Amino acid sequence: MNAQLFVKSLYECVDNKDLNILSEKMDEAVYFKFANSEAVTGKAAVLEANRGFFASIKSMRHEISNVWLQGSDVICNGKVHYTRLDDSLCSAAFATILTVNNNKITNYLIYADVSSL
Numbered sequence: 001m002n003a004q005l006f007v008k009s010l011y012e013c014v015d016n017k018d019l020n021i022l023s024e025k026m027d028e029a030v031y032f033k034f035a036n037s038e039a040v041t042g043k044a045a046v047l048e049a050n051r052g053f054f055a056s057i058k059s060m061r062h063e064i065s066n067v068w069l070q071g072s073d074v075i076c077n078g079k080v081h082y083t084r085l086d087d088s089l090c091s092a093a094f095a096t097i098l099t100v101n102n103n104k105i106t107n108y109l110i111y112a113d114v115s116s117l
Contacts, residue, residue: 001100003069007076010098010105011062017054019047027104034110046108057117058083062094074098082117090116 013021023043032046033039040049065078077095084090092112099107 001069001074001103003067003074003076006074006098006100006103007064007067007096011064014050015059015061017059019051019054022050023047025103025105026108027101027106030105030108032108035112035114056085058085058087072099072101074100080112082114084117092116 010022010025013025026043026046028043029041030043030046031039031041032049034049034053037049040046060083061081063079063081064076066076068075075095075097077093080092080094082090082092092114094110094112096111097107097109098105
């Protein structure tokens with residue numbers, strides 16, 4: 001697996017709020033944890049969590065700084081820039097750890113301080 005391309009593709013669909021492509025990237029039993037939100041398990045629950053978050057912001061854009069591959073784990077970090085619904089801006093550093101098996105995300109952990117949103 002090309003970790004750089006996988007991360008680029010993942011964050012393109014996230015930045016575009018494309019739940020269909022995001023769904024294709026996840027295993028049915030995916031475990032998802034975003035910032036301080038409660039963790040959820042299962043593709044339907046993860047998509048619903050993302051749908052809710054996507055609705056809470058106008059847009060976002062991720063800048064990836066680094067990508068590492070360690071076995072089946074893909075780790076990346078960078079900065080995410082949000083546009084709130086009132087058009088004000090907010091940025092945050094983030095790190096994501098993905099476990100990828102058979103090109104499907106089985107573990108999806110996002111660490112970021114989004115309290116200012």
